[in-house]
Every structure is written in structure tokens, then in C-alpha cells.
Amino acid sequence: MLVRSAKVSGVIVLQAESDGLKSAEVEIVSKAVEAAQVPGVSQIPPKAIAVYEADEMRLFSPPSSRYWEKWNDIAIDKPAQASSSLPGCEANHATSGIADDRYSERWCAGTNELPQWWKVDLEGHYELDGTKIYWESDNTLYDYLVEVSSDDVLWKTVAARKQTGQDEGVDEFHESAIRYVRVVVKNVSKGLPGFYVVKVFGKVMPSI
Known part of the structure; x- marks a missing residue:
């Protein structure tokens, strides 16, 4: 982003x-500068001490496009x-x-x-494009795998990540003839494994 201002403060x-x-x-807050401003060139030398308040601010990148919604x-x-499941926090939740009402119910492991x-039976074979997990805690790091299977016997790992409840990312992959999707939580930074919603993105297999 380029901000253009006048030569006055x-x-x-x-x-x-x-x-x-x-x-x-x-x-x-800008200060008057007499020297010419060159677009595309930093006006503060790399080793100079920040003078303006904005120079010391920590900036962040905007979240990625939520195209998967x-x-x-x-x-x-x-x-x-x-x-395993805590009472009242069964897998079907x-x-x-x-996702908007996810705070009312969730799945949570019954032990540490x-x-x-956690596994879902799609009750049919689908072409899958990915999954989105809405983790329970914003302050817990979840180390997990996403696995898929056509027969609930042989499993294939399609994603291996670490996320918190604040992450907006989606586990994107492309697999065909899949009926079962499993999330395996390998480790958590604190508390119990748990999430509010798991979305599985896909479509019905085309007939041959």
C-alpha cells in the first residue's frame, strides 16, 4: 500500500x-520533508532507529480468502x-x-x-476436496492428522498439521471414492482434544 501525502506535517x-x-x-503523524520522495524506495535507512510511532507498530497479514465457505x-x-467422549460431548455433535452455533455442543475426548x-461415516463414496476443523480452544495447539478410507480398513493420511482455534486454514486435498474421514489428534499443548464442528467438503462420485 502506498500512502501519498503533502510536504507539510x-x-x-x-x-x-x-x-x-x-x-x-x-x-x-507525518513531518515535513523537503527531500524528493521516490516511489518504491524506503525513506528510512535499514539501520536507522525508528522515529515515528508507526515505524514501531507490529503489522499482520490479512486472513486468507475463505473460498471454501x-x-x-x-x-x-x-x-x-x-x-472416547465426555458425557454430553459425543462424536455426533x-x-x-x-459453525455459527458451535458453542452449544462439541465433541471432546473423555480422557487425556x-x-x-474421531471418525465420520459419509454413508456413500465421494470425491473429497478437503476438511475444516473448528477446534475448541483458541489457546491450545492441536497436532493432528486427517485420514481417509474407502473401506474403514486401509487409511491414507492426507493432511498433517498443527492448529489452534484461531486458525482460519482449511485442510485441502483431492481424493476419490472415499467413505470415511478420520481426525487423529496426536498431541495437544493443554487440556483435552476437542472440536465443535468438522466440515467435509466433497461431491457425489459421478456414475460410470
């Missing part, structure tokens, strides 16, 4: 807004099982597909023994 106000995120506003979730209301697994 003043205040530049930057505002940022995005759906689902808290809006933010930053004020940049338009994909079809084929796991809604499909039967699920887990290695994670196939509601309603690891690994723990």
Missing part, C-alpha cells in the same frame, strides 16, 4: 474493515464415532455443520490419553 488516518473481524484505525459440506448429520481419534 499532519495526521494520516488509516481505517480497515472486514466481515467477521474487528475494525481498526491507525493514526500516522462456498463448498458443500457432506458430513452434516452423518454418523460419527470417537475413541461435530457433524451438525452449523493420546492419540485420540
Whole structure:
């Protein structure tokens, strides 16, 4: 982003807004500079000490495009099982597909023994494009695998990641003739493995 200002001192106000995120506003106090400004060239030498307040601010990249929100979730209301569950936090709770109301119910492991697994039966064979897991805790790091199978016997690992509940990422992969999807939680930084919703993105296999 290039901000163009006059050769006099003043205040530049930057505002940022995005759906689902808290809006933010930053004020940049500028000082008069007589020297010519060259577009594309840093005006502060690399080794210089920051003079302006904005030079010391920690910036972050915007979240990636949530293109996957338009994909079809084929796991809604499909039967699920887990290695263990707390009372009231059974495996089927994670196939509601309603991410906006996910705080009302969830799957949570019944013990702290690891690994723990959760599995959904899609009740048919599908072409899959990926999964999205809405983890329970924003402050817990979950180390997990996503596995797929056509027969609930032979399994293939299609994703191996570490995420917290704050992560917006989706586990994207492309597999055909899949009926079962399993999430294996190998480790957690604290607490018990658990998530609110698992979305499985896919479509029905084309007839031959």
C-alpha cells in the first residue's frame, strides 16, 4: 500500500474493515520533508532507529480468502464415532455443520490419553476436496492428522498439521471414492482434544 501525502506535517488516518473481524484505525503523524520522495524506495535507512510511532507498530497479514465457505459440506448429520467422549460431548455433535452455533455442543475426548481419534461415516463414496476443523480452544495447539478410507480398513493420511482455534486454514486435498474421514489428534499443548464442528467438503462420485 502506498500512502501519498503533502510536504507539510499532519495526521494520516488509516481505517480497515472486514466481515467477521474487528475494525481498526491507525493514526500516522507525518513531518515535513523537503527531500524528493521516490516511489518504491524506503525513506528510512535499514539501520536507522525508528522515529515515528508507526515505524514501531507490529503489522499482520490479512486472513486468507475463505473460498471454501462456498463448498458443500457432506458430513452434516452423518454418523460419527470417537475413541472416547465426555458425557454430553459425543462424536455426533461435530457433524451438525452449523459453525455459527458451535458453542452449544462439541465433541471432546473423555480422557487425556493420546492419540485420540474421531471418525465420520459419509454413508456413500465421494470425491473429497478437503476438511475444516473448528477446534475448541483458541489457546491450545492441536497436532493432528486427517485420514481417509474407502473401506474403514486401509487409511491414507492426507493432511498433517498443527492448529489452534484461531486458525482460519482449511485442510485441502483431492481424493476419490472415499467413505470415511478420520481426525487423529496426536498431541495437544493443554487440556483435552476437542472440536465443535468438522466440515467435509466433497461431491457425489459421478456414475460410470
